[in-house]
Amino acid sequence: xxxxxxxxxxxxxxxxxxxxxxxxxxxxxxxxxxxxxxxxxxxxxxxxxxxxxxxxxxxxxxxxxxxxxxxxxxxxxxxxxxxxxxxxxxxxxxxxxxxxxxxxxxxxxxxxxxxxxxxxxxxxxxxxxxxxxxxxxxxxxxxxxxxxxxxxxxxxxxxxxxxxxxxxxxxxxxxxxxxxxxxxxxxxxxxxxxxxxxxxxxxxxxxxxxxxxxxxxxxxxxxxxxxxxxxxxxxxxxxxxxxxxxxxxxxxxxxxxxxxxxxxxxxxxxxxxxxxxxxxxxxxxxxxxxxxxxxxxxxxxxxxxxxxxxxxxxxxxxxxxxxxxxxxxxxxxxxxxxxxxxxxxxxxxxxxxxxxxxxxxxxxxxxxxxxxxxxxxxx
Numbered sequence: 001x002x003x004x005x006x007x008x009x010x011x012x013x014x015x016x017x018x019x020x021x022x023x024x025x026x027x028x029x030x031x032x033x034x035x036x037x038x039x040x041x042x043x044x045x046x047x048x049x050x051x052x053x054x055x056x057x058x059x060x061x062x063x064x065x066x067x068x069x070x071x072x073x074x075x076x077x078x079x080x081x082x083x084x085x086x087x088x089x090x091x092x093x094x095x096x097x098x099x100x101x102x103x104x105x106x107x108x109x110x111x112x113x114x115x116x117x118x119x120x121x122x123x124x125x126x127x128x129x130x131x132x133x134x135x136x137x138x139x140x141x142x143x144x145x146x147x148x149x150x151x152x153x154x155x156x157x158x159x160x161x162x163x164x165x166x167x168x169x170x171x172x173x174x175x176x177x178x179x180x181x182x183x184x185x186x187x188x189x190x191x192x193x194x195x196x197x198x199x200x201x202x203x204x205x206x207x208x209x210x211x212x213x214x215x216x217x218x219x220x221x222x223x224x225x226x227x228x229x230x231x232x233x234x235x236x237x238x239x240x241x242x243x244x245x246x247x248x249x250x251x252x253x254x255x256x257x258x259x260x261x262x263x264x265x266x267x268x269x270x271x272x273x274x275x276x277x278x279x280x281x282x283x284x285x286x287x288x289x290x291x292x293x294x295x296x297x298x299x300x301x302x303x304x305x306x307x308x309x310x311x312x313x314x315x316x317x318x319x320x321x322x323x324x325x326x327x328x329x330x331x332x333x334x335x336x337x338x339x340x341x342x343x344x345x346x347x348x349x350x351x352x353x354x355x356x357x358x359x360x361x362x363x364x365x366x367x368x369x370x371x372x373x374x375x376x377x378x379x
Contacts, residue, residue, distance in 0.1 A: 011313075014050075014113060014150070014176040017194055020103065020164050024110040027345075032112065040070040040118045040125040047074035048112040051150075051174040055115060058149040062142055068120040069142065072128075072170075075112035078104045092129065099166055100129075108154065113174045115151075117142070128170045139169040147184035150177040154190065162191050196289070198245045202252070202282045205237035206291035221269045225280065234283045239275040240319050241295040253281065295319050298335045308334040312341075326356050 016028050033049040047055075055071065062069050076084065081104045088097035101107075108114035118125045119138045126135045143153050154173040155165045175183070175190065183193065196204050218226075226234060261277050262268055270276040291297075298320045301311060311318065311334055318335065325339035343349050 010178045010182055011176050012179065014174055015179050015190070015193065016111065016113075017190055018106065018108045018111055019191065020106045023105045024107070029111055034075065034112055037071065037074070039074075040072045040120075045071070045074045046112055047071065047115070048174070051113050051115070054149040054151070054174060058142065058146070058151065061145060061149070065141060067138055067141055069117050070120065070125060071115050072118045072125070073109060073116035074114070076107065076109040078110070081105075081107050081109065100168075102165065108171075108173060114154065115172050115174075116168075117170045117172060128168075136169045142172075143169070146172055147177070147180040150174050150180050152180050152183050152190065156189075159189050162189050196243055196287070198248070199287055200285075201287040202245050202249050202285040203278075204243040204245075204287040204289055205239070206241060206295035207235045207288055208238040208291075218271055221266065222271050222276065225265065225276075231280070231283055234279065235286070235288065236279055237275075237286055237288070238291070238295055238319075239272070239278050240321060241317055242278075257281075293317075297321055298323075298332065301335060302332040306334065308337060311335065311338050326352055327359070 013031075018024050029048075034046050035049050035052060036044050037047055037052060039045045051074075059069055081101070085097055085101045085104070088101050092100075102109075109116075116128070117139060118128060119135050120126070121134070121138075128135050128139075143156075146153060151172045151174055153169070154171050155163050155168040157167045160166050173190070179193070182188075183190065198204060225231065226236065258277055258281065261281060262270065262273075265280060266276065293315060294317050296315050296318050298318055299322075301315075301318065306315075318338070320335075320339065325336045325343075340353075343352055346352075
């Protein structure tokens with residue numbers, strides 16, 4: 001097990017990304033519990049339970065520094081978000097409202113994991129928008145310790161190009177302690193956690209060790225091309241899971257170019273058609289990421305006896321090459337169970353399950369497996 005897994009202890013339960021490109025999806029938050037609390041202006045507002053628990057710990061820590069903080073805004077539904085936008089348009093003007101208030105459906109405040117913090121001075125809560133020069137220096141005192149309680153400063157200075165939201169020293173977001181510390185120590189935004197830095201390469205991929213597709217397993221054409229001086233030291237990658245630098249690739253290549261490679265270089269005799277062409281074209285422009293996290297072949301996971309909990313919590317992508325969970329051809333309990341658990345979340349679950357049962361019952365291979373299993377039990 002230790003041979004295949006790398007250290008990846010970040011819990012991503014609270015790492016859901018909501019922004020203008022990734023709208024709020026209510027189903028993502030059904031697993032959370034929410035409670036009612038009082039806001040700084042004495043309204044009843046809703047916040048996610050664990051988020052509030054850790055906010056109270058942060059609040060206690062700040063009080064040791066003689067800084068009193070409270071929550072002005074937490075969860076806002078779409079109607080409240082639209083109302084807030086209209087209020088800002090009236091009070092501050094449309095240009096400011098467009099910058100500071102996210103469009104309905106794209107606000108983190110829909111989640112209940114984001115908090116707008118106010119500070120209390122001389123027994124009065126200070127409005128951040130009306131008294132920025134007063135509140136900002138005080139709010140900055142909490143920024144270096146946010147990660148200790150699972151929070152990040154969601155919209156920091158110099159982050160607007162990525163977040164599309166200007167600096168908000170009052171807006172904190174709960175992501176969990178492990179991820180908060182990771183982002184803080186590496187000076188990353190939440191978007192950075194999801195967006196890979198291609199480092200100028202055409203694509204990100206995993207070396208094909210996981211598929212055991214090493215050169216000696218291929219035929220003469222493949223050995224000739226990838227054994228050449230140009231490609232001899234190339235780390236052949238698997239094309240089952242790729243992240244493409246689309247803008248760069250479209251600028252450099254087109255469909256006709258790839259087809260020309262298929263004809264002129266391979267004479268249409270590729271053994272792994274798309275994979276061979278992509279490896280030939282992009283051999284010197286690949287960012288490699290670990291296969292054991294991002295492209296773990298199901299059969300490798302099975303042979304390594306990786307348990308259900310590890311598959312669920314530690315692996316980002318499982319590659320069901322060849323036999324599929326819905327085929328009923330093989331029985332790898334941990335792997336198939338994980339796939340079916342996700343299938344339950346889709347509208348196709350009943351259709352898939354019915355087809356699986358029908359095909360399995362009538363499948364001679366399944367009957368043979370059952371007979372063999374019975375024989376093992378008897379012996």
